[in-house]
Amino acid sequence: MSNVAINMITNEQKKALWGAAKSKGIDKDVLYSIIEDVSGKEHMTELTFLEAAKVLDRVNNKKHDSNQKRTDEGGNIATQAQRRKIYVLTGKLGWNDNDDRVNGFVKKVFKVERLEWLNKYQCNKLIEMLKKMVIEKGGSIDE
Structure with a gap:
């Protein structure tokens, strides 16, 4: 096993995630489902620095990937x-x-x-x- 240090989520990232979620009207359950969808992890404290950045991008709608629902489906x-x-x-x-x-x-x-x-x-x-x-x-x- 290697001794490579993995940077984990910072307190600033945690605050940014909660702040972004609040501003977007995202509750705790939805935030944690986003965390699990992006990283496969159940707890925010398990996220790496990079995974936390990806979750923040998803919360802020900066990442439009293939999992995101297009608006020509559903709706009226x-x-x-x-x-x-x-x-x-x-x-x-x-x-x-x-x-x-x-x-x-x-x-x-x-x-x-x-x-x-x-x-x-x-x-x-x-x-x-x-x-x-x-x-x-x-x-x-x-x-």
């Missing part, structure tokens, strides 16, 4: 196909790497927090807006 079933079209268009605009950008645009235009909460009319309006933006950027709206 009546708008699921429309949301897929929206993701095709936002992909052409280079926005698909950041759900916060898409949801921020939705919030600014429709005063609705998340894409999946839009109704059919709002989705149609958003699709038309995005089509115009893609064309202005010099892209094609054909799939």
